[in-house]
Amino acid sequence: MNGNWLHSLQERLWGVAPWDASKISDEWFRAHFEYAADVVNHWIGGVLDVRSARFLNFGCGDGITDLSLVLRYGATSIHGVDIRREYTKLPRIAREQLGMRRIPSALTFESITPGAPLAGQRALVDGIMSWSTFEHVQRDQLAPIFADLHACLRPGGYFFIQIEPLFYSPFGSHLRRYDDVPWxxxxxxxxxxxxxxxxxxxxxxxxxxxxxxxxxxxxxxxxxxxxxxxxLNRLTADELVDLTTQAGFHVVRQERRNVEMEIPSALRGRYPDELLLNNEIFLLLSK
Structure with missing residues (x-):
């Protein structure tokens, strides 16, 4: 989208366009620019050099987290893909929230068709990341997509996945903005x-x-x-791990976060307690 030769030349001459985080007024922007980017960098920045690695963001959304990884952590190559085109709003959003005149050339974006293969379309990447995306993918597409992403990653590369909230957790419906009744x-x-x-x-x-x-x-x-x-595909943390390992990935590290809430009596025995309390998973994989 913005990785053209003119922007690259401008950045070589004058650097990335100035930005000012004190201008941030939108809470959605702040959460993805600060928290989400910090988490991604913490997990994948510990195993890859973010400043030199080539990244693919599967389910990039509006691209705010990608922008932050470039501006705050020095990432130099992130290609975001998504079935929606929310990333086309990023130039306006960055102008309003950071005062930026242009998006860094390190960022490129692409719209994809659900289930369409990515392998072979571009050079192999060093790292793949995905933030709260795989709970939205149709179940019958999960295994083929993980196999395809495995083929997109170079040997020795890493894949970071975050999902929150998981379906069976108190607000796993993704409807909490309207409904605050747990489960x-x-x-x-x-x-x-x-x-x-x-x-x-x-x-x-x-x-x-x-x-x-x-x-x-x-x-x-x-x-x-x-x-x-x-x-929602109702994916569980165990199923996510199983699907990714079946695709050929190796689990390097994982963290499952549970909520501390009283499970309603109507749900006890219907589902395992762990399933009902597991709200989030962070998963780092390697090839």
Whole structure:
């Protein structure tokens, strides 16, 4: 998108366009520019030189985390792919939130068709990252996608995956911006859940309002997030590990974060406690 020769020349002559984090006013931007980027760097920066490695971001979204990795951690090559085109908003977002005149040439983005192979399209990468993406992928596409990403990674490369919230956790529906009843998606019918969302009034948590909200409007966004809920693949942490190792990856390190909440009596015995309390997984893989 912005990795053209003119921008590269400008950066060689004058450096990356100036930016100012004190201008940040949007909480969604702040969370992805600061927290998400810090986590990714902590996990993958410990095994790769971020300043020289070539990265692929699978499910890059709006590209805010990628931008932060370039500006704050010195990444020099990140190619983001996604089935949506939210990354096209990044130049405007960076201008509004950081005062940047142009996006760094280290960033390139691409729209992909769900399930379309990536291997062989570009040079092998040193690292792959994915932030809260794989819970949205159709189940029958998971194994082929992991096999394809394995083929995209050079031998000795690393793959970092984060998922939060996992489906069976208290707010695994991804509907918490409208419904704050823990495990409600496991206790209520879809019709009842939709009525809660539909009847919600007032503002929602600013950290949960992404830059696509304005594209839908208040009612349209409710419909969008509920459709996303219905399409969740219900992937568990154990299944994620199994699928990635079956694709040929080796587990280097993993961390599972659980919530400390009382499990409703109606759910006890229906699901293992660990499944209900496991909210997040960080997984570092190697090839």
């Amino acid at each position: 409600h998606h496991l206790l209520a019918s879809e019709e009842a859940l939709w009525q809660v969302i539909k009847n919600h009034q007032g503002p929602i948590d600013a950290a949960e309002v992404d830059f696509g909200f304005a594209d839908f409007g208040v009612d349209g966004y409710k419909e969008f997030v509920f459709k996303e809920y219905r399409s």
